[in-house]
Ligand code: C5P
């Protein structure tokens with residue numbers, strides 16, 4: 069493992085040195101989710117410190133067409149973050165010539181090979197290339213790159229932690245429901261640079277932004293029997309143990325509770341869980357990442373990640389970047405965007421509640437046929453939330469489909485740890501399908517996406533069914549009967565929307581784990597940058 073990391077860092081250093089010598093404008097393209105926004109912000113801050121001009125685009129999807137147009141801009145130095153790995157061929161076709169440099173900082177599955185003549189000008193910085201699969205986000209990889217450019221950038225580790233939390237890479241009880249592996253090393257850097265404080269607290273989402281009774285009502289993990297899902301029961305529980313819901317006219321949040329009140333609440337939750345024979349009733353505490361330099365409602369990494377995600381999804385990725393850069397002028401607008409985003413998601417979820425016939429469940433998978441009823445920019449969040457809701461079996465993947473404005477279908481697929489551990493890779497399934505029927509797609513084992521043409525909806529489902537049946541990820545209640553396809557298995561992995569940890573509002577991309585990295589001693593990454 070250490071060797072692999074050495075070779076990753078040595079490639080990163082090479083790219084960093086070339087960047088430092090380059091004097092023109094740097095073109096930056098990043099993904100529009102929380103991880104992508106954090107990645108973009110890391111690059112921007114790094115470039116500002118290097119006094120280099122830049123031009124940033126935050127996009128929802130990299131396509132051949134986009135790359136072709138980018139080629140027409142005549143850029144000589146392009147950095148892709150949190151995307152790009154799925155387009156190695158197109159990038160070489162449209163963007164690389166003997167004068168240009170391309171750097172990709174990414175963690176998505178790689179498609180295509182770098183041609184020998186491009187080896188010195190095309191830097192695909194992606195741990196997967198070296199067999200390091202999981203436990204690092206796009207922003208984590210980007211951070212390593214920025215860190216190699218200058219040691220001053222150690223403080224940008226904060227953003228890499230937020231990106232990883234946004235991608236639902238937080239783990240299980242063994243990691244105190246926090247980050248592990250390379251992510252944990254990056255977290256160490258953030259602690260060393262005084263940007264993040266790790267505390268143990270109640271794993272309820274919305275520490276700073278949600279009224280306590282709402283945090284209880286919406287808590288799926290940890291699940292509180294009789295309380296989760298019920299506003300009145302949540303209010304009742306708080307009243308019973310003497311916790312005031314309001315301070316003046318304002319709802320109190322978890323962060324407003326005194327230590328004594330937090331203890332009382334924790335005891336009450338554990339009691340409820342014991343009373344209902346929940347397994348491990350005391351597993352309600354976990355790591356909480358406090359963003360030390362930020363003000364109140366922007367202090368919790370998990371809530372911060374959701375804000376970034378809402379900015380991206382509401383087509384305001386630039387706002388997320390400004391938030392990352394801590395520009396206070398945008399705070400109010402971010403609050404508004406978050407509110408609208410929540411409203412939209414809430415509206416869609418209740419619409420689905422009343423229109424359950426759009427959910428099709430077969431022996432092999434669950435399909436959400438959103439068609440024109442679920443906006444394309446929210447289908448992935450809806451898929452994550454539904455998949456995590458406990459409504460469906462972890463033995464079936466989910467494929468959520470919605471119509472796009474340009475006349476196609478957006479697919480968002482999610483799979484559980486259980487399925488990934490049995491060899492399922494959504495990225496492979498999606499790739500197989502689009503190779504046959506056309507379209508664009510990619511992603512990870514546990515979370516992948518695609519765009520396909522409108523007339524292919526039923527064909528897509530047929531193909532998924534056929535693949536799942538053939539590969540024998542048969543839905544059965546008997547785990548033993550599940551036969552793996554013999555695909556690579558890198559140890560336990562966690563798919564999006566199957567987050568068992570952070571209590572986040574929604575899943576991010578994926579949280580695959582790599583056993584050996586997981587066990588690495590937590591000393592921070594500083595030692596790799598001693599030169
Ligand atoms: O959009 P969604 O969240 O469902 O995507 C899941 C994962 O698949 C993300 O990591 C995303 O970057 C990736 N994806 C992709 N190509 C697409 C759509 C999604 O690589 N066309």
Ligand code: ZN
Pocket residue numbers: 103104150175205206207235577
């Ligand atoms: Zn990502």
